[in-house]
Amino acid sequence: MLSQAVRKELAAIVGNEWFKDDTQMLVSYSYDATPLYQSLPDGVIFPGSTEEVSAILKVCSRHKIPVIGRGAGSNLCAGVVPVHGGLVMVMKRMNRLLEIDEANLTATIQPGLITKEFHEAVESRGLFYPPDPGSMIICTMGGNIALGAGGLRGLKYGTTKDYVIGLEAVLANGDVLRTGGKLVKDVAGYDLTRLLVGSAGTLAIITEATVKLVPKPEYRRAMLAVYSDLQAAARTVSQIIANRIIPCTLEFMDKPTIAVVEDFAKVGLPVHAEAVLAIEQDGDEAAVRRDLDRIESICRQEGAIEVRVATTPEEGAKVMEARRSALSALSRLRPTTILEDATVPRSRIADMVLEIQRIAAKYEVQICTFGHAGDGNLHPTAMTDSRNPEEIRRVEKAFDEIFEAAIRMGGTITGEHGVGLVKAPYLEWKVGPAGIHVMKRLKDAFDPDHILNPGKMFAQTRRRIIIEDGQNASVGNHSTGGHFADE
Amino acid sequence: MKSGQKQSQLAAKLKMTLDADQLTNCMRCGFCQSACPTFLETGLEAASPRGRIALMKAVADGLMEPDQAFRDQIDLCLGCRACEPACPSDVKYGQLLEQTKEAMATERKYSLPGKLVRKVFLEGVFPHPGKTRALGHLLKFYQKSGMRRVAQKSGFMNLFPEHMREMEAILPEAGGDGVIGRWLNRRLPAYREQTADGGMLLVVPPVGEKVGRVALFRGCIMDVLFTSTNVNTIRLLRQAGFEIVVPDAQSCCGALHSHTGELEAARRLALRNIRAFAQTNADAVVTNAGGCGAMLKEYNHLLHKDRLHREEAADFASKVKDVTELLNERKHTLQMKPYTSKRIVTYQDSCHLRNVMRIRSQPRQLLQSIPGVEFREMQGADRCCGSAGIYNLLQPEMSSSVLDHKMEKAEATQAELIVTSNPGCLLQMKWGIHRTGKTGRMKAVHLVDLLAESVVVRDHLAAD
Numbered sequence: 001m002l003s004q005a006v007r008k009e010l011a012a013i014v015g016n017e018w019f020k021d022d023t024q025m026l027v028s029y030s031y032d033a034t035p036l037y038q039s040l041p042d043g044v045i046f047p048g049s050t051e052e053v054s055a056i057l058k059v060c061s062r063h064k065i066p067v068i069g070r071g072a073g074s075n076l077c078a079g080v081v082p083v084h085g086g087l088v089m090v091m092k093r094m095n096r097l098l099e100i101d102e103a104n105l106t107a108t109i110q111p112g113l114i115t116k117e118f119h120e121a122v123e124s125r126g127l128f129y130p131p132d133p134g135s136m137i138i139c140t141m142g143g144n145i146a147l148g149a150g151g152l153r154g155l156k157y158g159t160t161k162d163y164v165i166g167l168e169a170v171l172a173n174g175d176v177l178r179t180g181g182k183l184v185k186d187v188a189g190y191d192l193t194r195l196l197v198g199s200a201g202t203l204a205i206i207t208e209a210t211v212k213l214v215p216k217p218e219y220r221r222a223m224l225a226v227y228s229d230l231q232a233a234a235r236t237v238s239q240i241i242a243n244r245i246i247p248c249t250l251e252f253m254d255k256p257t258i259a260v261v262e263d264f265a266k267v268g269l270p271v272h273a274e275a276v277l278a279i280e281q282d283g284d285e286a287a288v289r290r291d292l293d294r295i296e297s298i299c300r301q302e303g304a305i306e307v308r309v310a311t312t313p314e315e316g317a318k319v320m321e322a323r324r325s326a327l328s329a330l331s332r333l334r335p336t337t338i339l340e341d342a343t344v345p346r347s348r349i350a351d352m353v354l355e356i357q358r359i360a361a362k363y364e365v366q367i368c369t370f371g372h373a374g375d376g377n378l379h380p381t382a383m384t385d386s387r388n389p390e391e392i393r394r395v396e397k398a399f400d401e402i403f404e405a406a407i408r409m410g411g412t413i414t415g416e417h418g419v420g421l422v423k424a425p426y427l428e429w430k431v432g433p434a435g436i437h438v439m440k441r442l443k444d445a446f447d448p449d450h451i452l453n454p455g456k457m458f459a460q461t462r463r464r465i466i467i468e469d470g471q472n473a474s475v476g477n478h479s480t481g482g483h484f485a486d487e
Numbered sequence: 488m489k490s491g492q493k494q495s496q497l498a499a500k501l502k503m504t505l506d507a508d509q510l511t512n513c514m515r516c517g518f519c520q521s522a523c524p525t526f527l528e529t530g531l532e533a534a535s536p537r538g539r540i541a542l543m544k545a546v547a548d549g550l551m552e553p554d555q556a557f558r559d560q561i562d563l564c565l566g567c568r569a570c571e572p573a574c575p576s577d578v579k580y581g582q583l584l585e586q587t588k589e590a591m592a593t594e595r596k597y598s599l600p601g602k603l604v605r606k607v608f609l610e611g612v613f614p615h616p617g618k619t620r621a622l623g624h625l626l627k628f629y630q631k632s633g634m635r636r637v638a639q640k641s642g643f644m645n646l647f648p649e650h651m652r653e654m655e656a657i658l659p660e661a662g663g664d665g666v667i668g669r670w671l672n673r674r675l676p677a678y679r680e681q682t683a684d685g686g687m688l689l690v691v692p693p694v695g696e697k698v699g700r701v702a703l704f705r706g707c708i709m710d711v712l713f714t715s716t717n718v719n720t721i722r723l724l725r726q727a728g729f730e731i732v733v734p735d736a737q738s739c740c741g742a743l744h745s746h747t748g749e750l751e752a753a754r755r756l757a758l759r760n761i762r763a764f765a766q767t768n769a770d771a772v773v774t775n776a777g778g779c780g781a782m783l784k785e786y787n788h789l790l791h792k793d794r795l796h797r798e799e800a801a802d803f804a805s806k807v808k809d810v811t812e813l814l815n816e817r818k819h820t821l822q823m824k825p826y827t828s829k830r831i832v833t834y835q836d837s838c839h840l841r842n843v844m845r846i847r848s849q850p851r852q853l854l855q856s857i858p859g860v861e862f863r864e865m866q867g868a869d870r871c872c873g874s875a876g877i878y879n880l881l882q883p884e885m886s887s888s889v890l891d892h893k894m895e896k897a898e899a900t901q902a903e904l905i906v907t908s909n910p911g912c913l914l915q916m917k918w919g920i921h922r923t924g925k926t927g928r929m930k931a932v933h934l935v936d937l938l939a940e941s942v943v944v945r946d947h948l949a950a951d
Binding site: 022023024025027028029030031032033034035046072073074092093116135137138325327328329331332335336337385386387 | 507508511512514515516517518520521530531532533538541542545550551552554556557560575576577
């Protein structure tokens with residue numbers, strides 16, 4: 001609970017209307033889109049300006065109150081669940097598109113702006129902001145920046161971190177930091193812009209961002225390739241890239257996913273197939289048609305049993321809709337859907353999918369895999385029921401092994417969803433002890449009192465890893481064997 | 488009874504009635520927030536489906552008490568169910584809302600005027616067509632006799648809150664005869680049949696060859712405030728080749744009751760309607776009000792615990808169709824009057840027609856088939872107008888906020904006609920036109936009435 005004095009101070013900054021700590025508010029800001037995590041904050045505040053954010057942080061710094069910046073609460077890593085209580089700072093009032101600069105091809109926005117609205121505004125001027133996370137109808141630009149959001153167009157266009165070129169952020173002590181600018185080139189000092197993107201509210205609260213825009217592609221067309229063999233699908237992905245073709249979207253769905261999606265969306269997906277690739281190219285019309293022709297030959301060469309190129313943009317949109325509806329379809333099977341994010345180098349996709357299928361069978365849990373084959377970012381999705389703790393434990397064990405397999409293959413524990421709370425125990429596997437050490441010191445430099453989104457990124461308890469002959473690693477929570485050097 | 492005791496009784500009741508499967512099914516993705524009018528107006532998590540479900544779950548789990556703030560938040564929900572088509576997991580939010588309202592209604596302490604209104608209208612008037620029509624007679628008398636003018640000019644209306652004054656001003660002319668009475672009074676083609684238990688069926692023959700027999704659901708408010716729309720519904724259907732039967736034993740669909748948590752009353756009305764329509768031998772039950780159609784279409788859900796009647800209810804529900812479905816299928820048989828003038832027209836979806844009956848394209852296709860109509864899709868046509876049954880009377884602030892944003896979007900199309908498929912929406916749009924001072928430049932109409940003017944209907948009314 002916040003003291004009366006603090007409550008008064010906070011209400012004085014934003015007005016009584018925008019500081020709340022009644023039960024209904026606390027409950028409604030105790031969760032995000034991550035299944036199984038919930039924790040009550042001590043208060044909720046809605047700042048309307050950078051000045052207010054700064055004043056609030058000064059108060060919270062003085063009283064050591066945790067602050068959790070929040071957009072739409074659509075993340076999947078418990079990134080805005082207030083696990084140590086504190087103040088949830090909802091950025092939705094600061095939601096304006098401040099400027100589109102057509103001469104510099106940039107846009108300056110406030111964190112609460114909804115991604116889809118931003119896309120529409122930018123596209124109405126013939127421009128394009130490619131990052132398109134799955135939740136774009138509700139997620140905010142601030143959230144995208146905080147977690148380094150990706151999307152389906154990542155392969156060709158890159159992700160959020162490739163588009164943020166300037167930030168205004170407020171530090172834990174209330175100082176306002178400005179980084180970057182409308183600059184194509186800038187090497188003055190350390191790259192704080194890049195550091196803050198993906199820092200998940202643990203280093204600063206973002207209050208304004210400048211992003212770069214690209215010209216809107218004039219034409220877009222999609223196609224579907226069907227495989228009876230997973231390896232053939234994976235080879236196709238590699239071959240497309242090896243042939244120097246970079247499609248704007250190169251998506252994958254495994255057999256269990258196809259069956260569920262077809263049942264839901266009824267778009268004519270081949271349910272007998274082992275794998276399906278949904279491919280989209282955009283750009284100049286002649287180039288798009290040429291690329292799709294070449295992709296079609298590659299698919300057939302690698303053994304696709306069927307290739308369907310959309311004859312109209314509407315038909316193509318249907319293909320991509322089917323892929324985008326994968327999550328919807330899967331989530332109807334069981335009450336609790338845990339969507340994960342395990343990324344490997346593109347060349348290892350088939351191996352990863354097979355591993356996931358083996359691990360799911362081993363733990364007797366239902367996991368379907370779909371995702372961005374083009375950039376190796378797969379979404380193994382478990383269907384389960386949060387009311388069945390025994391099954392949840394098996395699901396957790398399965399995901400442990402999946403992350404471990406991804407790292408073994410040279411991949412990472414999270415391609416786009418973020419570490420948050422959920423993957424904090426695994427961070428050291430990916431970045432190593434030196435990495436953790438440096439990251440912790442950076443955190444201390446920015447936020448010595450650890451008030452910014454505490455409990456995230458760095459695990460409170462460390463998962464022990466037993467290394468055997470440097471080759472294989474296995475997970476154990478109570479290790480007795482070899483271990484990483486402790487601090 | 489002390490309020491604390493009532494609250495824990497409510498908590499206990501909610502724990503029992505809320506469907507745990509549905510509560511768990513919500514994966515908190517938040518996609519519903521893109522469709523929720525109260526979330527769009529307030530930006531507050533609690534005022535969104537995800538938030539309301541989280542609050543319900545918190546009560547069911549014992550994490551919080553269903554206090555006044557909880558009840559207010561539930562009351563703030565429009566019940567438009569736009570969240571349902573938007574939900575990836577197919578959470579039946581409408582059912583959760585209904586379960587919560589039912590629990591709240593039984594534990595609620597209504598103020599005396601509130602109790603009176605509920606008793607008089609929900610129990611005393613709407614379920615009884617005769618009484619509803621009597622009220623219609625009274626209203627007509629009030630409107631035509633000069634009493635209304637006196638009430639408005641004398642300042643008597645100032646006794647009522649502003650939103651009610653404004654709504655009174657836009658009420659259409661009421662009638663006490665109902666569709667059956669009016670059809671017979673105007674000597675339109677019809678004959679009477681009697682049912683096995685002595686009830687009366689009005690049967691209207693088709694124009695030309697008969698393609699089917701359908702039964703008309705006339706509604707309660709619809710039949711009093713929009714009797715001519717009911718008449719036009721029959722005229723259009725018979726022109727399309729249908730034989731229409733109107734059972735007199737039917738009553739209010741029970742939507743108003745269900746939406747305020749009076750589920751037992753709603754069930755009684757449902758049984759009455761199912762019985763009345765079972766005797767019509769019709770292939771379909773036709774509605775021209777999205778709100779009623781949706782209620783009728785979910786009678787199977789309303790009565791699923793009633794082992795004796797659940798099958799009849801399911802059978803009934805499967806037969807419910809909106810008039811636009813039937814007319815759109817038979818569009819090719821309807822002859823349009825020649826183009827007289829160009830009109831810019833836009834359409835406001837009825838939430839229940841769209842989100843529950845899932846009818847979106849048929850009304851638009853019908854509109855686009857009218858010569859001279861330039862149809863312009865309004866941005867957010869699928870978003871609630873704020874009427875939501877009697878929500879506009881109970882929650883005037885949110886309702887008028889939503890309406891004002893709606894009118895901005897409507898004005899942006901430059902349409903002179905706003906077309907609707909539900910009486911509530913129609914009244915709300917009329918209110919909106921009045922509020923924005925556009926009376927005379929913009930008009931709100933029911934799709935059926937617009938079609939009746941545009942389609943060649945071969946009966947003597949057309950010649951009048």
